[in-house]
Amino acid sequence: MEKKKLVLVGNGMAGVRAVEEILKVAPEKFEITIFGSEPHPNYNRILLSKVLQGDTEVKDITLNDWDWYETNNIRLYTDETVVKADPGRKVVVSDKGRIEPYDELILATGSVPFILPIPGADKEGVTAFRDLEDTDKMLQASKKYKKAAVIGGGVLGLEAARGLLNLGMEVSVIHISTFLMERQLDETAGKLLQKELEKQGMNFLLEKQTQAIIGNERVEGLIFSDGTVLEADLVVMAVGIRPNIKLAQESGLQVNRGIVVNDFLETSIPHIYSVGECAEHNGIPYGLVAPLYEQGKVLAKHICGVETAPYKGSVLSTQLKVSGVEVFSAGDFLEDKEKKALKIFDDYEGVYKKMVFRGNQIVGAVLFGDSQEGNRLFSLIKKQADISETAKVSLLQPVGQDTGDSLVAEMSSEETVCGCNGVSKGRIIESIQAEGCTTVDQIKACTSASRSCGGCKPLVADLLQHTLGADFDRSIQKEAICSCTSLSRDEVVEEIRSKGLTHVKEVMNVLGWVSEEGCSKCRPAINYYLGMVHPTRYEDERESRYVNERLHANIQKDGTYSVVPRMYGGVTNSNDLRKIADVVDKYEIPLVKVTGGQRIDLFGVKKEDLPKVWSDLDMPSGYAYGKSLRTVKTCVGEQFCRFGTQDSMGVGAALEKKFEGLQTPHKVKMAVSACPRSCAESGFKDIGFIGIDGGWEIYVGGNGGNHVRRGDLLYKVKTDEELMEITGAYLQYYRETASYLERTSAWVDRVGLPHIQSVLDDKEKRKELNVRMDEALSVYKDPWKEIINNNKTKNELFESLVRS
Amino acid sequence: MVNKSVVKVLIGSMHELPEKLGKTVKVGGIDIAVFRLSNGKIRAIENRCPHKGGVLTEGLVSGDSVFCPMHDWKICLEDGKVQAPDTGCVQTYKTVVENGKVYLIIEE
Numbered sequence: 001m002e003k004k005k006l007v008l009v010g011n012g013m014a015g016v017r018a019v020e021e022i023l024k025v026a027p028e029k030f031e032i033t034i035f036g037s038e039p040h041p042n043y044n045r046i047l048l049s050k051v052l053q054g055d056t057e058v059k060d061i062t063l064n065d066w067d068w069y070e071t072n073n074i075r076l077y078t079d080e081t082v083v084k085a086d087p088g089r090k091v092v093v094s095d096k097g098r099i100e101p102y103d104e105l106i107l108a109t110g111s112v113p114f115i116l117p118i119p120g121a122d123k124e125g126v127t128a129f130r131d132l133e134d135t136d137k138m139l140q141a142s143k144k145y146k147k148a149a150v151i152g153g154g155v156l157g158l159e160a161a162r163g164l165l166n167l168g169m170e171v172s173v174i175h176i177s178t179f180l181m182e183r184q185l186d187e188t189a190g191k192l193l194q195k196e197l198e199k200q201g202m203n204f205l206l207e208k209q210t211q212a213i214i215g216n217e218r219v220e221g222l223i224f225s226d227g228t229v230l231e232a233d234l235v236v237m238a239v240g241i242r243p244n245i246k247l248a249q250e251s252g253l254q255v256n257r258g259i260v261v262n263d264f265l266e267t268s269i270p271h272i273y274s275v276g277e278c279a280e281h282n283g284i285p286y287g288l289v290a291p292l293y294e295q296g297k298v299l300a301k302h303i304c305g306v307e308t309a310p311y312k313g314s315v316l317s318t319q320l321k322v323s324g325v326e327v328f329s330a331g332d333f334l335e336d337k338e339k340k341a342l343k344i345f346d347d348y349e350g351v352y353k354k355m356v357f358r359g360n361q362i363v364g365a366v367l368f369g370d371s372q373e374g375n376r377l378f379s380l381i382k383k384q385a386d387i388s389e390t391a392k393v394s395l396l397q398p399v400g401q402d403t404g405d406s407l408v409a410e411m412s413s414e415e416t417v418c419g420c421n422g423v424s425k426g427r428i429i430e431s432i433q434a435e436g437c438t439t440v441d442q443i444k445a446c447t448s449a450s451r452s453c454g455g456c457k458p459l460v461a462d463l464l465q466h467t468l469g470a471d472f473d474r475s476i477q478k479e480a481i482c483s484c485t486s487l488s489r490d491e492v493v494e495e496i497r498s499k500g501l502t503h504v505k506e507v508m509n510v511l512g513w514v515s516e517e518g519c520s521k522c523r524p525a526i527n528y529y530l531g532m533v534h535p536t537r538y539e540d541e542r543e544s545r546y547v548n549e550r551l552h553a554n555i556q557k558d559g560t561y562s563v564v565p566r567m568y569g570g571v572t573n574s575n576d577l578r579k580i581a582d583v584v585d586k587y588e589i590p591l592v593k594v595t596g597g598q599r600i601d602l603f604g605v606k607k608e609d610l611p612k613v614w615s616d617l618d619m620p621s622g623y624a625y626g627k628s629l630r631t632v633k634t635c636v637g638e639q640f641c642r643f644g645t646q647d648s649m650g651v652g653a654a655l656e657k658k659f660e661g662l663q664t665p666h667k668v669k670m671a672v673s674a675c676p677r678s679c680a681e682s683g684f685k686d687i688g689f690i691g692i693d694g695g696w697e698i699y700v701g702g703n704g705g706n707h708v709r710r711g712d713l714l715y716k717v718k719t720d721e722e723l724m725e726i727t728g729a730y731l732q733y734y735r736e737t738a739s740y741l742e743r744t745s746a747w748v749d750r751v752g753l754p755h756i757q758s759v760l761d762d763k764e765k766r767k768e769l770n771v772r773m774d775e776a777l778s779v780y781k782d783p784w785k786e787i788i789n790n791n792k793t794k795n796e797l798f799e800s801l802v803r804s
Numbered sequence: 805m806v807n808k809s810v811v812k813v814l815i816g817s818m819h820e821l822p823e824k825l826g827k828t829v830k831v832g833g834i835d836i837a838v839f840r841l842s843n844g845k846i847r848a849i850e851n852r853c854p855h856k857g858g859v860l861t862e863g864l865v866s867g868d869s870v871f872c873p874m875h876d877w878k879i880c881l882e883d884g885k886v887q888a889p890d891t892g893c894v895q896t897y898k899t900v901v902e903n904g905k906v907y908l909i910i911e912e
């Protein structure tokens with residue numbers, strides 16, 4: 001049967017979620033095409049606040065990566081806006097002139113931020129807070145400018161303001177009402193919130209109406225209706241959003257505030273549906289993901305022809321994602337003649353809790369300072385639960401009492417834990433008991449709980465604890481080395497030492513691994529720990545090595561390999577260069593490149609040629625593939641440079657000779673510069689040395705990769721011998737205490753520089769560490785030579801089967 | 805019934821297959837990855853990861869699965885299925901061992 005064509009306009013949170021739901025219900029039914037104005041795959045808009053606040057990186061907020069679209073055979077046009085839908089011909093037309101036919105069409109165009117229609121609103125430096133581009137604009141502005149003004153004291157404005165504070169700006173929030181977040185909070189809570197945020201450094205201008213934005217090209221300030229002025233070089237408008245109905249309107253659909261839809265998300269024209277912030281159901285366009293996801297579920301079933309209950313609207317709950325502040329609000333939170341409130345207010349602790357009842361029915365709540373019970377109250381509110389007089393007070397736990405476990409224990413199984421994704425307690429317990437989930441991340445993968453705003457993570461962890469009981473330990477929880485075990489790195493190493501375990505398989509058997517032969521995470525890790533504990537006795541297990549470390553070369557995307565010979569301290573000579581040149585010719589090596597690590601890389605070598613290439617080069621392996629010492633970069637130093645005060649090339653080569661082939665938890669890079677100009681970039685290396693008059697500074701924990709980290713000064717030393725001694729002890733301590741795949745930068749952050757210094761300050765310990773280091777180094781043999789000289793290994797690793 | 809020809813191809817001896825290390829063999833232009841599992845069984849699959857074409861021969865073998873060396877997808881050597889949350893499938897091939905010799909059975 002020919003597949004029906006489904007077109008989605010709007011590659012955002014609601015639309016793509018609806019498509020996910022459709023794929024769940026009927027994966028083969030539609031040929032799907034998605035248009036999105038933004039140049040990105042679907043990302044988690046909610047977490048833009050966290051990106052701005054610096055807790056999350058842009059790359060961590062992708063919800064569906066490019067591969068997802070490809071895997072599900074979805075045609076995706078990004079950076080392309082649909083400008084017209086023609087219900088008569090059943091096609092949509094894009095701004096690039098593309099005409100795409102549809103059988104069913106979903107409009108999920110979201111909202112547009114409302115920009116105050118005041119003079120100057122179009123100046124440079126004025127932005128909304130809606131998408132990645134806006135976020136980026138703010139990040140960039142914070143690097144150049146100091147004064148930010150946020151117009152709007154609602155959730156979005158406050159989250160933006162907190163982010164800008166974190167970015168080092170002075171932030172003023174301008175709000176038209178008498179207290180903050182008046183659409184979610186009552187006056188008491190609003191004022192408490194203001195006090196708390198003022199403590200964090202925010203400045204508030206309440207009851208102010210902005211009349212104009214002043215400046216030349218770029219904004220320089222705001223003028224208010226009372227004549228006062230505020231200086232600002234960044235203005236963020238967070239005064240509200242409007243459903244994006246332009247396309248719908250121009251295509252003849254019935255619109256009101258939003259695109260009008262019925263209980264099955266059908267618009268006024270057959271075969272056109274709408275979901276998300278652009279849709280208006282029963283007079284309400286919603287602006288939070290939970291209701292949009294509920295809509296998506298109904299829409300998916302309906303469009304796939306599966307019977308479903310109609311969408312009947314949603315009760316809303318709000319949480320403010322600002323660190324250090326707990327605010328929760330849900331339902332109908334204002335008391336009046338018919339609705340009575342029950343309040344608890346502890347001025348000391350800054351805690352305020354309020355529940356609103358109609359008769360005995362709970363209809364709304366506001367929590368400030370302690371929002372633990374939020375989700376639970378929200379479930380009761382959604383059910384409009386009937387609560388007896390006596391039970392009312394106990395609903396609001398006495399202030400200061402530790403709730404935790406009892407809270408999740410008391411929840412009924414249909415109560416919602418993850419509001420955004422509508423995941424109940426029962427569903428999570430099922431994922432733990434029936435699907436074997438043992439971490440918050442696994443539960444997220446199974447059920448989507450905590451996949452959106454992340455606010456329910458603590459509750460999910462509580463549930464794990466409650467369900468698994470004694471088997472669950474929060475600290476191990478985070479650190480179990482992989483899903484084959486619940487043991488942490490420290491426990492595994494301790495067991496290896498105390499039980500004298502000597503083989504990977506033995507470790508897994510004795511320590512009760514759940515999978516018989518482990519996985520790609522734990523096998524290499526155990527192999528490393530065993531080698532670290534028993535340096536001279538342990539025989540490396542090559543089946544537990546990642547391919548690069550098994551074949552001593554870097555695998556490439558096409559299955560060929562790269563070869564990097566040692567070039568101590570980045571210094572070479574005509575002889576080595578000649579050999580390299582000859583090898584390149586002889587084996588027709590397609591690319592020769594100087595690496596970022598000051599040496600030469602031969603790319604695209606065929607697997608079966610590797611041993612021959614090594615043999616012809618007759619140079620030691622540069623370990624460019626290893627969890628080991630990589631390169632020691634050097635600057636030219638005192639031998640030639642007019643500023644050099646030390647022999648950087650000499651020391652660099654000596655370090656590389658001494659530590660080459662050392663097995664470490666992750667790769668280790670060094671650099672030696674002969675003066676503080678640091679031309680070898682010593683400040684961003686695992687260990688960096690900077691020559692000063694009469695000695696060296698030693699920097700540690702630097703990193704130039706994923707998370708750039710500047711190295712910390714560990715010691716100043718006078719002689720090259722001291723330099724070697726400190727380096728040996730430091731590296732050995734890293735080898736003994738870091739987790740496999742933990743770079744020194746992460747390790748230094750975790751254990752703390754003062755702790756490391758206290759260990760190295762102790763002369764005895766330093767000596768012992770060096771003794772163990774020397775033991776580990778004593779077994780080093782150049783792996784390329786070893787393989788060349790051992791026919792059995794060579795055949796096993798490098799020969800293909802030849803059929804006869 | 806469709807015509808099917810079954811070809812039996814000798815690819816080597818048991819001792820040429822080290823445990824838990826993959827070997828490549830080319831049969832009629834197709835790259836096939838052959839593994840000897842720790843339980844002694846021989847398994848053969850197409851040497852091409854359904855994700856982005858990674859060479860499965862070089863993967864880490866655990867039980868009856870192999871982890872692709874490119875991006876760590878886990879693929880079952882019994883049925884060729886990719887393990888969730890990833891999806892996909894690779895072609896598997898039957899093997900037989902007779903007198904220490906390993907044969908691939910290719911149905912065409």
Ligand code: SRM
Pocket residue numbers: 554555556562564593594595596597598599601624625630631667669684685702703704705706707743
């Ligand atoms: C060849 C080289 C790029 C080049 O053409 O210059 C390179 C190539 C690779 N780098 Fe790199 N890195 C190279 C210098 C760097 C540098 C620069 C430096 O060392 O001064 C960095 C940043 C500095 C640092 O590490 O702090 C760097 C940070 C990374 C990272 C991120 C590490 C991190 O902690 O964030 C990875 C990923 C990893 O190791 O997990 C990586 C991983 C890789 C891998 C091994 C990816 C892989 O697993 O296949 C690349 C292998 C390519 C190949 O097919 O052979 N490469 N890589 C450089 C080799 C240097 C050498 O001579 O050994």
Ligand SMILES: Cc1cc2nc3c(=O)[nH]c(=O)nc-3n(C[C@H](O)[C@H](O)[C@H](O)COP(=O)(O)OP(=O)(O)OC[C@H]3O[C@@H](n4cnc5c(N)ncnc54)[C@H](O)[C@@H]3O)c2cc1C
Pocket residue numbers: 009010011012013014015016035036037038045046047048049080081082083108109110111129130131156159244247275276277278286287288289290292319321420453
């Ligand atoms: C900073 C921030 C924090 C937030 N925090 C929360 C929170 O904590 N909790 C919560 O529940 N909600 C939060 N929200 C709201 C939530 O992000 C939205 O409710 C949700 O993203 C709406 O989904 P949507 O698909 O309707 O719209 P969107 O996610 O905006 O997706 C619509 C997409 O359609 C595209 N588009 C529009 N017109 C066209 C066209 N003609 N052709 C092609 N593409 C088009 C747009 O570019 C956009 O990418 C927050 C929002 C922001 C901005």
Ligand code: SF4
Pocket residue numbers: none
């Ligand atoms: S930055 Fe490094 S890992 Fe990334 S593509 Fe370049 S060489 Fe490969």
Ligand code: FES
Pocket residue numbers: 853854855856857858872873874875876877
């Ligand atoms: S190619 Fe195999 S996991 Fe990506």
